[in-house]
Amino acid sequence: MCHQCDYTNLLEESGLESTPKRLQVLEVIGDNNSPLSARQIFETLSRTYNINRVTVYRILDLLVEKGLIDRISGGSRSFVYGLAPNENHPAHPHFYCKSCGNLECLNPQSLNVDMQAMQRTFPGVIENVEVRIDGVCKNCLRTERNSVH
Template sequence: MSLAMCERCNYQKILEKVGIKPTKHRLAVLQVLGIAAHPLTAQDVFDALKACRTINRVTVYRILESLVEGGVVDKISTGDRSFRYGLAPNENHPQHAHFYCRLCGLMACLPPESLPLPSRSPSSVMPGIVEKYEIRLDGVCHQCRLRHS
């Protein structure tokens, strides 16, 4: 299986810009996240990669954490102890909110225009510098509503 990447993103340049060496495994993790329709768990990323290459689960976790620390990938909370991962906002991927289904665990990206985010930095009204913020709406997805009604 060959992984196609987001045609608008040059992952190698993105990594170089933040001082992270663009190894084949790091690039592959970004490719998986770049083509995903929604944020993925670390297990999802591992499963996608192991289908086409030899890679260790611990390596995937370490890569994800280094990409989060570098600001290339966002680590998105689900409200419990689990997380999802997605590309951090950049010129090709605008900041956006997420919807999380509390029943089935679905996490969906919401179109940026569906929930307008502040046009100015939240830092302007905060007592400190805001480095990251995420907006997550929790509820029950349409599929679960139909199943449970």
């Protein structure tokens, strides 16, 4: 997904040492066009490198804490992680297909949220607005239609 982001740089700007594993985690997340679960990230990395499951979790926590990635609740049981919005990647809603379990990024314009207007009337600090649309994706719709015959 992201070939414009310099992950080493991103890490260092956040005051994090840019270790090999942290870079690997960031690359897997950044190269994918939809957010991934810890398990998916772990499995992807395991194919090429040696890394421990727990290390993945810890790196994810760290990156979330520093705001490099977002923890998104995909409609399923596990969290998924995607690059946090930045100048290359605007914030955007997600679509969760209840049928195949896929989580897809939608384009940013498809839903507009006026954060500043919200903040004016809300008695707390707003850090993030997460919008998720649930339903059935077009692939699954097609499959269902066919299997009904």
